[in-house]
Amino acid sequence: MSHLAAFHRSLVNHGAQNLWEWLLFILLLPLSILYGSGGWIRGYCYDHGLFFTYQSSIPIISVGNLAVGGTGKTPVVDWLVKEFSKQGKRSAIVSRGYAGNFKGNVGVVSKGNGILMTSVECGDEPYLLAKRNPDSSVFVAKKRINAIKILEQNNRPDLIILDDCFQHRAIKRNVDLVLLDASRPFGNGWPLPAGNLREFPQALKRADFLLMTRSKKLTMSNFKGHKVYNSQHQLANEAVDLEGNRISVDRLKALKVLAFAGIADPESFFSSLEKIGLSLDAKLSFVDHIEYRTQIINQLHQTAMDVDALITTEKDAVKLTADMFTVPCYQIPMDISINNSAELMTSLTQRLWS
The missing domain is CATH 3.40.50 (Rossmann fold)
Structure with a gap:
């Protein structure tokens, strides 16, 4: 995780810890007031009909x-x-496609009959949702109204x-x-x-x-x-490797493991792994929506030299392939x-x- 992201998370969760952090926090407060006030003004305009709101015929x-x-x-x-x-x-999912590189008007991740975009194009979450729900339509659009209008006219959910x-x-x-x-x-x-x-x-x-x-x-x-x-x-009872093979989580408990995650809160993922009995020999945190380029893969290789397996999140796994690693890499699905x-x-x- 970048130093800036780690510092901000610490500031939010634990407060300022020294004089310099207090000074920075005080300097940031006016910006926070402006940001929050801007959101309030925008909300006021919507509440009083000053901004247009599109109403779909679909719930x-x-x-x-x-x-x-x-x-x-x-x-x-x-x-x-x-x-x-x-x-x-039948549900259709519409997402902004955050961190995806799709530049078009509306991206069709899935029409319910197969995934049509990569996670790099549409973003981690839409890809994962399409993978988990193969019968559902998943669209990405920076202007979500455009995706809704297409759904109203075609394959109406x-x-x-x-x-x-x-x-x-x-x-x-x-x-x-x-x-x-x-x-x-x-x-x-x-x-x-x-x-x-x-x-x-x-x-x-x-x-x-x-x-x-x-x-x-x-x-x-x-x-x-x-x-x-x-x-x-809740983490599932089975882990899935990058080729789709499943093993019991209990089998991982006897292995030396490196856990890594590029999500908003990596520590919560690591804590979940430890709660189900896994002993983590090493942990690596990356920024949310990390792109696993050669430099990051090399860092994982170096850290994983003495471990038997890697464990990551389901969201990270959609961006990885088995040939990137010399030891098995598993993801454990997270349910609610x-x-x-x-x-x-x-x-x-x-x-x-x-």
Whole structure:
């Protein structure tokens, strides 16, 4: 992970630790106030009809968050697709395609009959969602309205799920589902750059449902009038290598392992591995959406000289191939468990189709 990203995460999670960090934090506060105020003004314009909002004829659920990265939106979107599929509903996923290099108007990651783009083109999350849900359409578009209009005219789904869209208010949605990390829901309470919030916490008044991720206790509560559902991320019992071969996670417990991740919160991934009984001989953290170029692969080779296996995230694995490494590289799929999930699905269904 870059020094700047690591410093910012420390500032958000642990606060300023010395005089220089306090001075920097104080210098950043005016910028945070400006950033947060800009978001408030923009929201005011949407609330009072000063900015145009597109309303689709297809029900829409937005999955988003208040903070930048790391709340686990991808497993939640995946869970929603699968749960609505059990009801016979076909979902389409629309993402901005962050960190992908696609420059066109609308990118079709999948039409439900095979993946049509690489992870480099569309971004890690859309590719992973298309891989996990081969029967669903997945589109990327910087202007998501364009993707929605195509879905309205072609292969019309029952539902559109907008990935990471809480702040993108140009599209009217039937449901706003907002995710908060249970350990630090609001970071240090400040918007970027002094904190990690995209908006002031008061923006949660727009949310229809709040979902706490990585909760230690599966208990339902309320927050300022909102019903809060709690969830935990859970690693699967099987690991999958880069050629698709599966082994029991228990077999990895006897091996010397290097874990690495290029996600928003690598430490949470490492902690999850240790909680299921893996002993990590080495750990490497990279910036979110890292591109695994030769320099990074060489760094992994050098660090992995004395280990038996590598373990990474499912999101990182879509950018890797087996021939990059001299030892096996595994990913362990991450799923989500939501308390009172049946009640949540009933409420979502009523909001979407009532």
